[in-house]
Amino acid sequence: MKIFATYNIKGGVGKTSTAVNLAYLAARGGYRVLLWDLDPQGAASFLFRIRPRVKGGGKALIRGTRPVDDAVKGTDFENLDLLPADFTYRNLDLMLDGAKKPARRLASLLAPLRTEYDVVILDCPPSISLLSESVLHAADVLLVPLIPTTLSVRTLDQLTDFIGGFTGKRPRILAFFSMIDQRKSLHKEIAQTLPAQRADFAATVIPALSLIERMSVERAPVAAFSPRSQAARRYRELWAEAREKAGLKAPTGPSTGPSTG
Amino acid sequence: MPDVPPDLVPDTAGVPPQPDALAAARLSGSGFSLASGARRTTVRRSWLDTFDWRLYRAGLTLEQVVGRGGTELRLTGRDGTQVAAEQFQGAAGDRVPSWPSQLDTLPAGPLAERLASVVGVRALLLVARATSALREQRALNDDDKTIARVTADRMSVTYPAAAQLPERLTVSAVRGYQAQAGRLAGLLAAVPGVTTDEQPALEAVLASAGRRAGDYSGRIDVEMAPGMPAATAMASVFAALLGMLEANVPGTIADLDTEFLHDLRVAVRRTRSALKLAGQVLPPGARGRFQPEFKWLGDLTTPTRDLDVYLLGLPAMTARLIGADPADLEPFGDHLRRSRARAQRGLARGLRSARFGRLGRDWREVLDDAAAVTRRKPTAGALAAASIAAVHRRVLASGAAITAASPPESLHDLRKRCKELRYLLEIFASLQAPGVQWRAVQELKGLQDCLGEFQDTDVQRGELRAFAVQMMDERRAPAQTLLAMGEIAAGLARRQRRARAEFAGLFTDFASPAGQARIAALTRLAAS
Numbered sequence: 001m002k003i004f005a006t007y008n009i010k011g012g013v014g015k016t017s018t019a020v021n022l023a024y025l026a027a028r029g030g031y032r033v034l035l036w037d038l039d040p041q042g043a044a045s046f047l048f049r050i051r052p053r054v055k056g057g058g059k060a061l062i063r064g065t066r067p068v069d070d071a072v073k074g075t076d077f078e079n080l081d082l083l084p085a086d087f088t089y090r091n092l093d094l095m096l097d098g099a100k101k102p103a104r105r106l107a108s109l110l111a112p113l114r115t116e117y118d119v120v121i122l123d124c125p126p127s128i129s130l131l132s133e134s135v136l137h138a139a140d141v142l143l144v145p146l147i148p149t150t151l152s153v154r155t156l157d158q159l160t161d162f163i164g165g166f167t168g169k170r171p172r173i174l175a176f177f178s179m180i181d182q183r184k185s186l187h188k189e190i191a192q193t194l195p196a197q198r199a200d201f202a203a204t205v206i207p208a209l210s211l212i213e214r215m216s217v218e219r220a221p222v223a224a225f226s227p228r229s230q231a232a233r234r235y236r237e238l239w240a241e242a243r244e245k246a247g248l249k250a251p252t253g254p255s256t257g258p259s260t261g
Numbered sequence: 262m263p264d265v266p267p268d269l270v271p272d273t274a275g276v277p278p279q280p281d282a283l284a285a286a287r288l289s290g291s292g293f294s295l296a297s298g299a300r301r302t303t304v305r306r307s308w309l310d311t312f313d314w315r316l317y318r319a320g321l322t323l324e325q326v327v328g329r330g331g332t333e334l335r336l337t338g339r340d341g342t343q344v345a346a347e348q349f350q351g352a353a354g355d356r357v358p359s360w361p362s363q364l365d366t367l368p369a370g371p372l373a374e375r376l377a378s379v380v381g382v383r384a385l386l387l388v389a390r391a392t393s394a395l396r397e398q399r400a401l402n403d404d405d406k407t408i409a410r411v412t413a414d415r416m417s418v419t420y421p422a423a424a425q426l427p428e429r430l431t432v433s434a435v436r437g438y439q440a441q442a443g444r445l446a447g448l449l450a451a452v453p454g455v456t457t458d459e460q461p462a463l464e465a466v467l468a469s470a471g472r473r474a475g476d477y478s479g480r481i482d483v484e485m486a487p488g489m490p491a492a493t494a495m496a497s498v499f500a501a502l503l504g505m506l507e508a509n510v511p512g513t514i515a516d517l518d519t520e521f522l523h524d525l526r527v528a529v530r531r532t533r534s535a536l537k538l539a540g541q542v543l544p545p546g547a548r549g550r551f552q553p554e555f556k557w558l559g560d561l562t563t564p565t566r567d568l569d570v571y572l573l574g575l576p577a578m579t580a581r582l583i584g585a586d587p588a589d590l591e592p593f594g595d596h597l598r599r600s601r602a603r604a605q606r607g608l609a610r611g612l613r614s615a616r617f618g619r620l621g622r623d624w625r626e627v628l629d630d631a632a633a634v635t636r637r638k639p640t641a642g643a644l645a646a647a648s649i650a651a652v653h654r655r656v657l658a659s660g661a662a663i664t665a666a667s668p669p670e671s672l673h674d675l676r677k678r679c680k681e682l683r684y685l686l687e688i689f690a691s692l693q694a695p696g697v698q699w700r701a702v703q704e705l706k707g708l709q710d711c712l713g714e715f716q717d718t719d720v721q722r723g724e725l726r727a728f729a730v731q732m733m734d735e736r737r738a739p740a741q742t743l744l745a746m747g748e749i750a751a752g753l754a755r756r757q758r759r760a761r762a763e764f765a766g767l768f769t770d771f772a773s774p775a776g777q778a779r780i781a782a783l784t785r786l787a788a789s
Contacts, residue, residue, distance in 0.1 A: 076406065
């Protein structure tokens with residue numbers, strides 16, 4: 001099981017769109033996928049038409065009184081499950097603070113799912129907190145969407161330094177430019193030069209496209225409702241890079257197996 | 262609570278429950294709807310089990326599903342939940358076993374592992390085959406979220422007999438939406454013309470051919486009443502044994518697995534014992550005429566079975582080697598396999614012979630005559646009481662005469678008497694109190710196991726010497742192989758000594774006043 005996390009301290013940079021589309025593409029490719037919507041706003045849950053509610057709230061999950069797989073919901077897509085958001089997740093930091101080894105808690109909660117899923121994607125809320133730290137410790141690959149500005153690159157460097165201080169397992173970073181506005185010359189310039197200079201940058205960039213915004217109307221991944229679009233193509237390229245970064249093996253089962261009643 | 266609600270079927274064939282029609286009838290205003298558009302697929306389904314239904318009896322169903330995505334072998338529990346599965350697709354497609362097959366044709370993995378503990382040495386055979394034309398629609402809640410998949414399955418059965426089944430609807434809950442799917446299934450089940458069906462697909466398929474799962478077992482289950490004529494009762498017992506014998510002939514000839522021959526031999530042995538102990542109730546001359554024929558049949562099967570026992574035990578014997586290397590025994594294993602192949606050819610010839618065909622036909626005629634006999638005496642109860650008491654006396658006398666100095670033959674002879682007593686207790690089981698019968702059989706079984714271990718190790722030591730001589734004659738006996746065989750012989754001798762030491766205690770228990778009182782109670786009950 002490989003754990004991916006979409007993470008950035010800032011909001012509105014395309015974390016949820018990335019998490020939702022990559023989860024869909026991984027499942028479509030035959031992996032058994034769980035997407036955990038950790039953001040109390042519940043955008044990923046909304047996109048999959050799943051009510052953002054977990055019985056017992058985040059406290060039950062963090063304390064382990066409700067097993068994580070008990071709260072899992074099937075999406076409309078084969079091989080893709082979702083652990084919904086819950087409004088109590090806004091207090092996850094406090095709940096983690098009361099737990100033993102809070103920075104490792106998420107990893108230990110996910111451990112029992114190892115045989116059930118090949119891929120777990122954590123869609124994180126925008127913050128730097130105990131929850132973020134726990135996510136960073138659990139993840140194998142951090143997917144970091146960035147708006148192409150000098151300041152964002154500086155934030156990435158700070159994140160890299162922070163992870164460099166970890167003892168034991170450290171996630172690999174795959175940053176990528178997101179929401180690129182082709183009309184802005186600064187965006188184009190940074191997006192063209194930086195990925196070639198740095199090993200932690202994906203070659204794929206995700207442009208700002210109205211089709212991606214349309215996901216909230218269709219309530220589905222863009223790769224599902226418009227699979228031939230530029231947006232879907234870019235996400236497919238990004239998933240290929242993320243999979244390689246994680247060293248994810250080919251799935252064992254078929255992408256669409258025979259089914260009977 | 263199963264996650265999957267039971268299937269729905271129309272209560273009259275020919276009124277297929279169309280999901281969309283059902284939706285129109287029932288779902289409006291319920292908060293549920295069916296998504297437009299259906300996924301249509303056709304899959305070929307084969308159900309597999311052992312000849313004696315080991316999977317079915319363990320609450321498991323093994324199904325091979327062939328569709329566009331490839332082939333899948335799926336093992337499910339009684340409530341339809343998946344226990345293990347194996348996919349075969351693309352280039353690996355040639356690995357899909359053809360049936361019947363032994364388990365070792367399956368790739369190693371969770372499925373093979375789970376099956377091994379239930380299937381044992383038996384082969385997996387095709388028990389039913391059908392083609393399913395599936396039409397799947399998504400069921401949505403008021404958020405337009407898929408909460409279940411409603412599948413209409415039109416099944417054409419092609420084996421064991423051709424049949425068209427009424428269309429079945431299955432409501433499969435999406436994970437986390439079991440409660441909503443259950444409510445939806447309830448709404449669909451309330452549509453006039455639809456009934457719920459608790460019967461799994463395999464049982465429905467078999468029922469269409471007039472068969473049922475679990476319709477073979479190695480047990481003789483003949484219901485008797487104490488007052489019924491013994492001739493009628495014994496004719497039923499012999500007919501059931503003949504049925505068991507004949508059921509195992511094709512599998513024995515085809516050499517599908519070693520249990521076909523084992524069950525066939527059990528049927529022959531029981532027939533011979535019953536002929537000896539209770540055959541007097543058959544028409545005059547029948548016993549004298551058929552005893553030599555069944556002895557011939559028993560003898561025909563012995564060489565192959567003896568070699569089967571050796572080959573089945575070889576891995577354990579190899580694992581127990583201390584001085585020798587397991588590889589040293591390979592020439593011995595090869596010798597056993599060559600000898601077994603030769604013995605199996607002789608056995609198959611015998612089972613295809615005119616003599617064997619005649620034996621079955623003539624024996625059935627005699628049994629039909631015996632069943633029609635109007636003579637009321639002796640009764641089944643009297644026969645049971647007299648024969649059980651007589652054999653029990655013989656067991657007690659033979660056992661009491663055995664001392665530490667007695668030759669092995671005296672223990673072999675006692676083993677035969679014990680087997681006879683066991684067969685009688687089983688044949689007349691329906692005339693006895695089940696609890697007392699069970700205790701008596703268990704006590705006898707302990708004694709039989711000990712005597713069996715003593716005799717089997719004795720016979721195997723003798724055979725091992727004979728194998729060594731044969732291998733020397735054929736110049737296929739390397740020194741290290743003979744040494745390893747010597748080590749096995751020493752192990753057999755140790756086991757034999759242990760069995761002999763345990764015998765006295767077990768026999769004392771069996772012959773205790775409490776044990777004797779149990780058999781006496783059984784005979785009294787049978788006669789009453």
